Amino acid sequence: MSRKTQYTAEPIGPYKIVTDFLPSPDQLAFKEDSQKVTIGLSRRSIAFFKEAANQYGTPYQTMIRRLLDSYAETYRKTPPTTPRTLRLIPRRK
Helix, strand or coil: CCCCCCCCCCCCCCCCCCCCCCCCHHHHCCCCCCCCCCCCCCHHHHHHHHHHHHHHCCCHHHHHHHHHHHHHHHHHCCCCCCHHHHHHCCCCC
16 A cells, blocks of 8 residues: 655745764874885785775775774783794694
């Protein structure tokens, strides 16, 4: 059962002008403090990030940077690793 909308020429009720509440573009387009580096990565890793970046419509370098930032933040909270504790970490075979 479908209803058809009927439009009339009646005036619209009182309206209120709403001030712009969205942030301006300069508040959205900020630069993170970053430093350029040269790093060699495997072709397999680059292919993975390029494919994922293409899927999500973002630069692959940004994805890699965010991954590294997340990794650093996670391990920044743990005590530093010493050569002694490295020997206690089980290795994959």
